[in-house]
Amino acid sequence: MLEESTIQRVLAAAASRGADFAEIFAEEKRSSSALLDDGRIEELTSGRDRGAGIRVVVGESTGFAHTSDLSEAGLIAAAETAASAARGSGTGTTIVDLDRVNAPRPNLVRIMPGDVPKAKKVELLLMANEMARAEGAAITQVSARYADSHRRILVANTDGTLGTDEQVKTLFSISAVASGDTGMQTGRESIGRSVGFELFDTYEVGDLARTAAQRAITKLAARPAPSGEMTVVIGPGGGGVMFHEACGHGLEADLVGKGASVFAGRLGEQVASSLVTLVDDGTMGGEWGCFAIDDEGRPAQRNVLIQDGILVDYMWDGLRARAEGRASSGNGRRQSYQHLPMVRMTNTYLLGGTSTPDQILSDTESGVYISHLGGGQVNTATGDFVFGMTEAYLIEDGRITEPLREGNLIGNGPGVLTSIDAVGNDFAMGGPGTCGKDGQGVPVGDGVPTLRVASGLTIGGTAA
Amino acid sequence: MNPEELQQIADRIVSMAEPGEQIEAVVAWSRDTEVRAFEGEVEHFVSADSAGVGIRMISQGKQGLSWAGVLDDAALKECLAEARDNASFGSEDPNAGLAEPDGVEPEELSLFDERLVHADTEEKIRLAIELEAQVRAGDPRIFGIESADYADSVMATALASTTGIRRSSAETSVYLGVYALAGDEEDTTTGFGFSVGRALQDLDLAFAAQEAVQRCVRLLGATKAPSERLTVVLHPYVTSQFLSLIAEMLSGESVIRGRSPFAGRVGEEIAAPSLTMFDDATDPLSPTASDTDGEGLACRRVPLIDAGVLSGYMHNAYTARVAGTNSTGSAQRGSHRAAPGVGPHVIKLMPGDLSAEEIISQVGDGFLVHDIAGLHSGVNPVSGDLSVGADGVRIRGGELAEGIREVTIGSTLQRMLGDVVAIGSDLTYFPWESTGLTLAIADVTMSGQ
Numbered sequence: 001m002l003e004e005s006t007i008q009r010v011l012a013a014a015a016s017r018g019a020d021f022a023e024i025f026a027e028e029k030r031s032s033s034a035l036l037d038d039g040r041i042e043e044l045t046s047g048r049d050r051g052a053g054i055r056v057v058v059g060e061s062t063g064f065a066h067t068s069d070l071s072e073a074g075l076i077a078a079a080e081t082a083a084s085a086a087r088g089s090g091t092g093t094t095i096v097d098l099d100r101v102n103a104p105r106p107n108l109v110r111i112m113p114g115d116v117p118k119a120k121k122v123e124l125l126l127m128a129n130e131m132a133r134a135e136g137a138a139i140t141q142v143s144a145r146y147a148d149s150h151r152r153i154l155v156a157n158t159d160g161t162l163g164t165d166e167q168v169k170t171l172f173s174i175s176a177v178a179s180g181d182t183g184m185q186t187g188r189e190s191i192g193r194s195v196g197f198e199l200f201d202t203y204e205v206g207d208l209a210r211t212a213a214q215r216a217i218t219k220l221a222a223r224p225a226p227s228g229e230m231t232v233v234i235g236p237g238g239g240g241v242m243f244h245e246a247c248g249h250g251l252e253a254d255l256v257g258k259g260a261s262v263f264a265g266r267l268g269e270q271v272a273s274s275l276v277t278l279v280d281d282g283t284m285g286g287e288w289g290c291f292a293i294d295d296e297g298r299p300a301q302r303n304v305l306i307q308d309g310i311l312v313d314y315m316w317d318g319l320r321a322r323a324e325g326r327a328s329s330g331n332g333r334r335q336s337y338q339h340l341p342m343v344r345m346t347n348t349y350l351l352g353g354t355s356t357p358d359q360i361l362s363d364t365e366s367g368v369y370i371s372h373l374g375g376g377q378v379n380t381a382t383g384d385f386v387f388g389m390t391e392a393y394l395i396e397d398g399r400i401t402e403p404l405r406e407g408n409l410i411g412n413g414p415g416v417l418t419s420i421d422a423v424g425n426d427f428a429m430g431g432p433g434t435c436g437k438d439g440q441g442v443p444v445g446d447g448v449p450t451l452r453v454a455s456g457l458t459i460g461g462t463a464a
Numbered sequence: 465m466n467p468e469e470l471q472q473i474a475d476r477i478v479s480m481a482e483p484g485e486q487i488e489a490v491v492a493w494s495r496d497t498e499v500r501a502f503e504g505e506v507e508h509f510v511s512a513d514s515a516g517v518g519i520r521m522i523s524q525g526k527q528g529l530s531w532a533g534v535l536d537d538a539a540l541k542e543c544l545a546e547a548r549d550n551a552s553f554g555s556e557d558p559n560a561g562l563a564e565p566d567g568v569e570p571e572e573l574s575l576f577d578e579r580l581v582h583a584d585t586e587e588k589i590r591l592a593i594e595l596e597a598q599v600r601a602g603d604p605r606i607f608g609i610e611s612a613d614y615a616d617s618v619m620a621t622a623l624a625s626t627t628g629i630r631r632s633s634a635e636t637s638v639y640l641g642v643y644a645l646a647g648d649e650e651d652t653t654t655g656f657g658f659s660v661g662r663a664l665q666d667l668d669l670a671f672a673a674q675e676a677v678q679r680c681v682r683l684l685g686a687t688k689a690p691s692e693r694l695t696v697v698l699h700p701y702v703t704s705q706f707l708s709l710i711a712e713m714l715s716g717e718s719v720i721r722g723r724s725p726f727a728g729r730v731g732e733e734i735a736a737p738s739l740t741m742f743d744d745a746t747d748p749l750s751p752t753a754s755d756t757d758g759e760g761l762a763c764r765r766v767p768l769i770d771a772g773v774l775s776g777y778m779h780n781a782y783t784a785r786v787a788g789t790n791s792t793g794s795a796q797r798g799s800h801r802a803a804p805g806v807g808p809h810v811i812k813l814m815p816g817d818l819s820a821e822e823i824i825s826q827v828g829d830g831f832l833v834h835d836i837a838g839l840h841s842g843v844n845p846v847s848g849d850l851s852v853g854a855d856g857v858r859i860r861g862g863e864l865a866e867g868i869r870e871v872t873i874g875s876t877l878q879r880m881l882g883d884v885v886a887i888g889s890d891l892t893y894f895p896w897e898s899t900g901l902t903l904a905i906a907d908v909t910m911s912g913q
Contacts, residue, residue, distance in 0.1 A: 034553070037721065038720075038721055039555075040554075040555035040557055041553065041554050041555040042527065042554070042555075042557075043527045043528060043529050043550070043554055043803060044528050044529070044550035044551075044553050044554065045528075045529040045530065045531070045550065045801075045803070046529075046530050046531075046546045046550060047530065047531040047532065047533075047801055048531075048532045048533065048534075048539070048542070048543070049532070049533035049534075050533065050534060051533065051534075059505075060502070060503075060505050060507065061505060061506045061507065061508065061509070062507065062508040062509070063508070063509050063510075063511075064508060064509070064510040064511075064512075065510070065511050065512050066512045066514070067512070067513070068514065068515065068533055068534045078512075081511055081512075082511075085509040085510070085511050086509065087506065087509075118549070118550070118553045119553060122553050140722055141721060141722050141723065143721075177722065177723060177846055179722075183725065183847050183848075184722075184723075184725070184846045184847050185844070185846070185847055186844060186846050186847075224849075225851075227691050227872070227874065227909055227911030228691045228911050228912070228913065229912075229913055255610070258502075258608055258609070258610055258645075259607060259608040259645060260608060260610040260643075260645055260654075262652070338512065338514060340508060340510065374841045375838075375840060375841040376838060376841050377837055377838055377841075379654055379837070381610070381645050381652050381653075381654045382652050382653065382654065384837075384853070384869065384870055386837045386838030386841070386842065386852070386853035386872075387838060387841050388838065388840075388841030388842050405847070405849050406842075406844045406847070406849050406851075407842070407849070407851040407872075407874065408838050408841060408842035408851040408852055408853060408872050408874075410837075410838070410853045410870060410871075410872055411870075412870065438611070458688075458870065458871070458872060458911055458912065458913075459872075459911065460842070460851035460852070460853070460871075460872025460873070460874050460911045
């Protein structure tokens with residue numbers, strides 16, 4: 001994307017007023033999407049962004065500027081803006097030698113989405129529409145979306161890092177509305193991976209369509225969810241977002257550093273049931289949150305955060321790691337060249353245990369079984385979280401019985417972690433997610449086996 | 465870049481239309497500054513310009529879009545070619561088409577404050593640092609600051625279309641916002657406060673700081689409560705979030721797609737007779753007011769609920785055509801990257817006569833809701849089912865009693881609209897598309913222990 005000598009001159013300009021650290025992050029991203037609604041291909045959209053963000057760190061202060069002008073003059077102008085924003089008061093440093101980062105690519109892309117005829121993408125949508133509607137006359141509306149992106153990044157900094165990465169993602173999602181005497185209900189399903197169009201060799205859009213349609217139809221017969229604190233069993237794959245929200249965010253070093261995390265100052269302590277081992281892993285091949293290098297040029301890592309219930313480490317970006325005199329854990333990510341990097345999760349998951357899912361269920365007298373959780377949010381300072389149950393059932397006498405209508409689930413991260421009393425052997429990854437933090441969205445993955453939370457979760461239903 | 469320069473680019477793109485093609489071009493530019501303070505120093509200072517173009521092409525009833533984050537000639541040409549190619553893969557839709565001029569003149573709103581353009585950088589930094597300092601000094605129980613930010617933006621946009629719409633405008637905005645932490649060994653709470661305007665002079669720093677401190681300390685010692693059915697009193701901030709959701713269900717987009725529980729119900733009673741709701745898009749006091757919508761048509765007042773009776777929906781050109789009516793100037797465009805959707809600018813409830821205190825005393829026994837969480841995960845806009853996390857204060861004997869946290873409140877939006885028992889006089893503006901006021905709703909399920 002940029003010549004090495006240009007990079008060196010831009011870094012020199014960024015550090016010209018004195019800097020502890022300067023960095024250039026260049027990005028070129030192409031994306032395309034197609035949308036089906038009401039039986040029609042509503043539109044195809046393609047987009048293209050390119051530019052560079054320049055960061056200058058002086059002491060505790062960071063200056064940042066970005067530009068869509070990738071010429072040397074444009075980059076140097078941005079570097080000077082960033083340097084003046086950082087308010088350095090020294091003089092220039094020497095030009096650094098750059099060492100190329102060698103990081104293994106976590107995935108191989110076989111079919112570049114850009115090489116696939118648009119007609120083929122449209123065909124997938126039309127097929128999904130037909131398949132969903134074929135599930136029954138109750139299906140009254142279907143919308144579906146295909147999207148792909150191809151992102152090339154280059155990161156270089158005054159520590160001598162020079163890294164590049166190419167990140168390709170493909171996604172398909174479908175939403176079906178079922179109508180009946182009880183009103184309308186929605187069912188959704190999506191698949192997204194950091195791969196190319198070969199995604200559809202592994203996943204049939206017809207299966208996704210059927211799943212979404214069945215979810216909507218099932219919910220037509222659903223009864224209002226009960227209210228109050230109860231035992232909750234979470235199904236494989238569908239509940240990873242709970243660990244992302246309930247503990248992942250609280251383990252981000254920037255929040256910990258500001259005291260805005262319930263997990264601050266608790267390294268080495270038992271923070272969860274001994275059945276809990278929590279991992280954040282940017283190297284997971286093909287998963288939605290994987291990459292070769294993070295957006296600070298650091299190779300992706302597999303980081304164990306909680307081991308057998310003991311808090312082992314937080315997640316780190318370059319800035320926070322630098323202040324602590326340690327290495328980044330490869331969690332420095334940003335939405336685009338227009339954003340500053342910060343500590344972000346990648347693929348966050350709970351390791352599988354030894355119980356079979358049947359054992360866990362039959363051992364549960366009464367409660368709620370959640371096979372699919374929707375979006376959620378957490379207050380990292382208090383650990384209080386909330387998220388939606390998009391597919392849930394009653395558990396009665398150790399068996400899954402009636403479907404429940406949508407509702408929210410609330411709880412407290414540390415409380416839930418200590419209340420996990422069964423972990424299944426059926427680990428599965430969940431759907432693709434977008435994690436929002438401080439106004440920036442980045443792709444993340446999550447996963448869980450079947451697990452049971454004995455207490456501490458409140459179902460917010462509408463039943464009396 | 466100024467609006468005229470952007471307009472020239474938009475015009476140039478539109479002039480490249482081939483026979484039979486409809487083209488709409490949106491060109492946007494902004495210059496943004498952001499300062500975050502921490503422990504009396506600048507944590508980061510961001511300064512940047514960004515620009516982008518979005519092209520919508522309709523040809524033979526098929527629609528295609530393309531956008532680019534660069535404005536050089538090569539990028540514009542590629543963007544246009546992509547939009548043209550994309551259009552060839554759309555499904556034919558007899559209703560597809562751009563907005564047509566409708567003769568409604570946009571109101572003159574002063575959304576651009578020249579003073580921001582000349583504002584001193586040091587003053588912006590001082591505001592962020594001072595905000596942090598005031599919050600820290602606001603109460604001894606404040607122990608940390610997650611973020612204390614100053615941000616501003618100078619924006620310009622231009623739109624042109626082959627149907628003869630040409631519109632450009634400029635706007636400024638400033639924001640001060642803080643997230644604070646309070647507590648002791650036992651308990652931690654968080655709170656935010658903010659102030660917005662069009663120039664530095666509009667900002668009320670002390671107000672933003674006080675709000676954050678108040679929100680933090682009022683929840684200290686709050687606990688989970690037993691489940692019960694009761695009357696909830698929504699703080700204006702909470703009401704505004706509910707109104708946003710109801711507005712989503714009254715958008716022509718949800719209605720024509722059969723995704724709204726209010727579809728086909730114009731003329732029916734859908735809310736308590738005390739309730740009148742409308743989009744007051746050109747209210748100059750609102751930070752989200754606008755003179756024109758995302759398709760370049762004049763913004764106007766859109767009646768939605770009149771004394772409890774559904775009076776209509778919001779429409780853009782497309783949804784209006786499908787519904788056999790006219791656009792209400794409600795096309796909303798998130799950015800140059802997006803096709804115009806439908807949404808409100810300044811949703812309002814007609815205020816009532818009672819102050820918040822009077823409503824609390826009138827309700828007697830209930831739950832004053834200060835904040836809600838998980839609104840988007842907890843509401844199904846199709847069915848209207850709703851359950852959200854909530855915190856606030858229990859009302860007993862018409863007085864504020866103990867703090868409550870980690871509970872949910874649940875109902876359906878339809879039922880809640882019908883069960884409105886009191887509407888406050890305290891109309892409050894927010895930096896998003898809905899205003900708020902104190903609102904009391906009977907018979908809501910609170911789930912706790």
